[in-house]
Amino acid sequence: MYQPIEPSFFQLPTLELAKKLLGKFIIHDQPTGKLIGKIVETEAYMGPKDKAAHSYQNRKTKRTKVMFEDAGHVYTYQMHTHTLINIVAGPVGVPHAILIRAIEPIAGIEQMQKNRGLHAKGVNLTNGPGKLTKALNITMEYYGHHWAKKPLYIAKGIAPEHIICGPRVGIHNSEEATLYPWRFFEQDNPFVSKFR
């Protein structure tokens, strides 16, 4: 318990992995203790044929290159004032990634509250991809890290009873890819982000 999952876990087909990640724990070891959240919402991005993905048509740049590594690496990027975090999926050379969109706080909640500031109450602590990275103190320095290694790692958790899928959030100019049902979340969990 609370130990990094075996690296082979990430070698599932991308959509399968996106579903299996629901209920897993994401853990960040800090000097002040462990910050732990349960993943309740994910989104898959499959570069080669996904117009909404940064790696569409295998575009390889400084930003997207980590997605060409083997599954389990950390892909971080900046969105306006926020850091968003992904799990690289697919075999070497196939630039897939899974965005972690929301978590439910499990341990270290007081520290998460401090990291977020006073305005974040209740579900607003971690119900969005930019919010959870701030709560967990995740920054761009984890670009290229591996999710099976401390101090930032995935651990076994609690599989959800019911999983819902639907269109991804915040995709507007990607034509047919706009409606791909590649968003997965735990039914009735209050920390799932709002659709826009």
Added chain:
DNA sequence: TTTAAGATGCCC
């Protein structure tokens, strides 16, 4: 070197 746009969140 300059400029535009973005897988968001907070405030008005």
Added chain:
DNA sequence: GGCATCTTAAAC
């Protein structure tokens, strides 16, 4: 609905 404010990529 506006705007903050950072990284990247593609235009000059």
